[in-house]
Amino acid sequence: MNAMKTNPSTPGPRDGIHVPADFAADLAARASAKALSAQWTPARTVTLPRWRRILWTAASAAAVAAGVFMFRPDEQGSANPTPPVTLSADDAWTALDEGQVTLTDDELFELAETHGITTL
Amino acid sequence: MQAKDSAEFTELVQRHAALWYRVALRVVLDHAAAQDVVQDACVKIWGAWDSFRGTSARSTWAYRVVLNEALTAKRRARPTETLDASQHAGIPDSPYFEADAALTALYQAVASLPERQRLVFQLRYFDELPYADIASVLGTSEGGLKANYHHAVAKIKKQLAELNLDAFEAS
Numbered sequence A: 001m002n003a004m005k006t007n008p009s010t011p012g013p014r015d016g017i018h019v020p021a022d023f024a025a026d027l028a029a030r031a032s033a034k035a036l037s038a039q040w041t042p043a044r045t046v047t048l049p050r051w052r053r054i055l056w057t058a059a060s061a062a063a064v065a066a067g068v069f070m071f072r073p074d075e076q077g078s079a080n081p082t083p084p085v086t087l088s089a090d091d092a093w094t095a096l097d098e099g100q101v102t103l104t105d106d107e108l109f110e111l112a113e114t115h116g117i118t119t120l
Numbered sequence B: 001m002q003a004k005d006s007a008e009f010t011e012l013v014q015r016h017a018a019l020w021y022r023v024a025l026r027v028v029l030d031h032a033a034a035q036d037v038v039q040d041a042c043v044k045i046w047g048a049w050d051s052f053r054g055t056s057a058r059s060t061w062a063y064r065v066v067l068n069e070a071l072t073a074k075r076r077a078r079p080t081e082t083l084d085a086s087q088h089a090g091i092p093d094s095p096y097f098e099a100d101a102a103l104t105a106l107y108q109a110v111a112s113l114p115e116r117q118r119l120v121f122q123l124r125y126f127d128e129l130p131y132a133d134i135a136s137v138l139g140t141s142e143g144g145l146k147a148n149y150h151h152a153v154a155k156i157k158k159q160l161a162e163l164n165l166d167a168f169e170a171s
Helices: A022-040 A050-065 A089-097 A105-115 B007-027 B031-047 B058-076 B101-111 B115-126 B131-138 B141-163
Strands: A066-068 A086-088
Touching: A022 B007, A022 B031, A022 B058, B007 B031, B007 B115, B007 B131, B031 B058, B058 B131, B101 B115, B101 B141, B115 B141, B131 B141
Parallel strands: none
Antiparallel strands: A066 A086
């Protein structure tokens, strides 16, 4: 017996998830519309000087690769620099999720893509 | 700078929405949440459209975004508010999911795997992705993937055998 073939007369995907064409088309339309409309949403604040962003990104990449995460230095803190805070991946995600870290989507995405990170 | 090609993006979404929904559903195990994952992933795909470096197929890159979004959504969700008993056993809750006893047992066996093995198994067995694409999606070596897949299959076969279910066909 093949555990995957639930109905030999109408072979479907091995995972048993049979997505109707009309549902897929509707989902695609909704997803596309949401994405294309979101392009006008202003990016979250990024005011750090470029060299600081580069340094932070490099440090974060190394930290993530090591299983931890670092807060970016306070954007207002150039006069009184705040030392980096090292977090577990779960705590870092919570901080990102709650908006405690001003990491743009592009930064996060590029970081993950560059280092093949699939989970945080 | 070349302008974003919204037509190309829309065509990509139309072509892969069903697959992306399946990928998301297998991770988040909830019909509505899977749709949210696809939509949120599309926002990120379009937002990062110009940063795509072309080191893999655009569809592979997008697949990775969807999978990452699903994993993120799963981690964000609090179990008590999103999962019922069957979902705790790794069974998707969707009107489009159909399973007999054997497939249900397979899902339960897959759910018991460590995350890396589970992902490799799902991409390889359910979506039949070549190892090269899986390596691109998960950001790891093909050798490591093959080892993960081998271990996953061995564990699943053992669990199904204990339930007196014949082994599935895994290449």
